[in-house]
Amino acid sequence: MLNVVDLFAGAGGLSLGFQQTRKYRIKVAFENNPAMQATYKKNHPGVEVRGDVYEADYDEINRDYGPIDVVIGGPPCQGFSNANRQKNHAVSHNNALVKEYVRAIKELNPKAFVMENVSMLRSDIHRFYLSAADIPLIESGVLETKASKIQLLDKPFLFDGVIEIVQSEEKITQYLWPEADYNELNVIYKYSKNYVKMANALIGHKEKLIKIAELHVDNSDGSPIQEADKKAFSAVADYYAHLINITQVKELIEPAIMYQRMLSHAKEIFDNHLIVDDYPVENGLSAEIRSFAVYDYINAELGTGADGYAIVPDVLCAADFGAPQKRMRFIVMGIKKTITDTVKLPKGKYTEDTYRTVYDAIADLEDVEPVYDLEDDVGIKLSEPAEISELGKKLRDSPILMNHIITRTTDVAMERFKALQQGENFHALNPKLKINTYTDASRTQNTIYLRLDYKQPSGTVVNVRKSMWIHPTKNRAISVREAARLQTFPDSFVFTGSKDKQYQQVGNAVPPIMAKSIAKKLASQLKKYGED
Numbered sequence: 001m002l003n004v005v006d007l008f009a010g011a012g013g014l015s016l017g018f019q020q021t022r023k024y025r026i027k028v029a030f031e032n033n034p035a036m037q038a039t040y041k042k043n044h045p046g047v048e049v050r051g052d053v054y055e056a057d058y059d060e061i062n063r064d065y066g067p068i069d070v071v072i073g074g075p076p077c078q079g080f081s082n083a084n085r086q087k088n089h090a091v092s093h094n095n096a097l098v099k100e101y102v103r104a105i106k107e108l109n110p111k112a113f114v115m116e117n118v119s120m121l122r123s124d125i126h127r128f129y130l131s132a133a134d135i136p137l138i139e140s141g142v143l144e145t146k147a148s149k150i151q152l153l154d155k156p157f158l159f160d161g162v163i164e165i166v167q168s169e170e171k172i173t174q175y176l177w178p179e180a181d182y183n184e185l186n187v188i189y190k191y192s193k194n195y196v197k198m199a200n201a202l203i204g205h206k207e208k209l210i211k212i213a214e215l216h217v218d219n220s221d222g223s224p225i226q227e228a229d230k231k232a233f234s235a236v237a238d239y240y241a242h243l244i245n246i247t248q249v250k251e252l253i254e255p256a257i258m259y260q261r262m263l264s265h266a267k268e269i270f271d272n273h274l275i276v277d278d279y280p281v282e283n284g285l286s287a288e289i290r291s292f293a294v295y296d297y298i299n300a301e302l303g304t305g306a307d308g309y310a311i312v313p314d315v316l317c318a319a320d321f322g323a324p325q326k327r328m329r330f331i332v333m334g335i336k337k338t339i340t341d342t343v344k345l346p347k348g349k350y351t352e353d354t355y356r357t358v359y360d361a362i363a364d365l366e367d368v369e370p371v372y373d374l375e376d377d378v379g380i381k382l383s384e385p386a387e388i389s390e391l392g393k394k395l396r397d398s399p400i401l402m403n404h405i406i407t408r409t410t411d412v413a414m415e416r417f418k419a420l421q422q423g424e425n426f427h428a429l430n431p432k433l434k435i436n437t438y439t440d441a442s443r444t445q446n447t448i449y450l451r452l453d454y455k456q457p458s459g460t461v462v463n464v465r466k467s468m469w470i471h472p473t474k475n476r477a478i479s480v481r482e483a484a485r486l487q488t489f490p491d492s493f494v495f496t497g498s499k500d501k502q503y504q505q506v507g508n509a510v511p512p513i514m515a516k517s518i519a520k521k522l523a524s525q526l527k528k529y530g531e532d
Contacts, residue, residue, distance in 0.1 A: 001025045002523065003065060005108060007053055007073030007101055011039040011495065011505040013487065014072050014116065015047070017515020023523040027065040030056060030073075035497035036505050043493050053100045058107035068108045070522070074116040074510060075101040098128075098294060102301045105309075111339060112522055113309070115298070115332040116510055127291040132273040134292075143300040145290035147277075150269070153262040153285040157255055159224040163279045166266040166287070175225045176263040181212050185232065189257045192250035199246050206240060213237045225259045232256035295332070302334055309334030312343040316514065320348025323488050323511040324356040324391065325458040331518060335525060346521035358472060359454040360389040361485040364396060366471075370406045370479045374499065377405045391488075398491040403480040405499060407465055416449055417475040423453040452478065461486050465503040480506060488513040 002024045006015045009029040018024040026047045031037045041049050050056070062068065075097040105113050130138070130145055137143040152166060165171045184205055191198040202209070213233035235252035238244045262285070269276060269287060278288040295313060303311045311334040318327040335343050350356065364385040371377050379400040388396065409417065416433050426434070426449040451470040452458055461483055469478040480495060480502045488511045495502040
């Protein structure tokens with residue numbers, strides 16, 4: 001048996017797939033989310049479950065459990081994208097989690113590792129900004145960089161002396177609002193394209209905004225940033241006093257919002273120890289910072305040197321391995337070069353013509369009435385179905401069905417449910433049924449209000465509660481258990497926590513059936529080279 005550590009384990013889909021081969025023993029799993037941690041513990045008895053990977057002592061794990069043969073896990077990674085600059089963060093905290101995964105490999109020194117993530121991780125969008133800690137890799141020539149930019153401020157808002165402010169951690173701290181103050185005003189700004197929603201937000205946040213305004217309107221040192229602060233919160237106070245109308249609010253609060261976003265991004269640069277090469281102002285103020293692809297970083301850290309790993313990356317589709325969903329995941333497998341210089345990922349045996357379908361996964365549950373409340377989710381005794389697929393037989397491994405729980409459907413949602421045919425989504429609705437739902441209905445994702453098609457695999461299972469996925473033939477939401485079936489979790493695997501947390505755990509998971517194929521392929525390679 002091969003000893004395993006699972007990092008960022010979630011509810012345990014990857015661990016389950018590895019355990020199902022009976023070739024691996026999970027010794028320790030790290031998961032910081034309490035709800036996911038509880039589910040993992042319930043379904044993986046005997047595994048020590050720990051929390052924050054930042055506090056991981058891998059020397060201690062080696063002492064307590066002996067040598068770790070394989071490290072698995074899916075560190076979250078958004079990298080960065082200039083498309084995200086309207087959000088609060090320019091640098092994703094999750095970048096550091098990839099580096100923690102690399103630290104685990106280097107300190108545990110396993111024979112092999114498997115890392116999974118979204119398929120875009122391989123793309124040029126997902127990159128790391130160059131930090132001081134990365135300089136040795138750059139100087140050694142194993143990691144190439146290219147010029148990238150963090151847009152700090154658009155041209156209309158530039159002022160003399162702005163570069164000196166973003167270069168000074170002291171001034172950034174001086175002018176940056178508490179996050180709660182920014183969030184309150186930003187809620188109003190977010191709705192500035194819809195005056196009705198903006199007015200409602202101003203009503204809903206009135207008490208807090210008035211208190212915050214009192215602190216800002218009399219607090220200015222004459223700098224453009226603090227003058228913008230004063231102008232913004234004076235505008236809020238004037239609106240409540242009926243001195244200005246709703247159409248004037250956006251223009252008056254916008255400069256302050258833009259300056260706070262600039263300061264927030266500038267602080268991230270300091271907090272993450274990023275190396276800024278220049279602050280050009282041709283098209284507004286930006287920070288020029290070199291960057292590198294996430295996969296290149298992993299390869300540079302783990303794949304170089306005689307004692308490094310032979311590494312192979314690929315994008316795998318869960319449907320190719322028997323899952324009834326077209327979920328794409330980026331998989332990186334590495335095996336010590338001292339064991340082999342050739343690493344292979346598994347090939348799926350299913351094709352477009354033979355893919356398993358939504359029907360295969362959940363049809364036997366069609367007439368099983370779901371429950372609505374957690375206290376009623378005590379288990380449904382199943383009777384033998386009249387008909388069941390091969391996949392259904394594999395997943396139906398318990399006479400008692402748990403997690404067959406759904407949310408109650410509002411009258412508006414029910415109208416939409418009834419109007420949609422299998423395979424249709426929000427965009428297929430009559431315009432009258434789209435009113436008062438999304439700020440821009442035309443840009444709504446195709447996964448929203450999706451009625452699943454029995455004859456096809458599903459798309460990527462996400463938090464299907466938030467996406468309002470609909471049963472193929474029933475006018476109701478997909479249950480947690482049905483979503484878990486689409487992910488190929490067996491019925492004996494029970495999810496815990498609130499309904500939303502259960503849906504989220506299912507959506508975040510690696511399909512165990514795909515994880516099992518990866519695990520079998522890895523085990524065969526280790527056995528082939530005498531490392532059973």
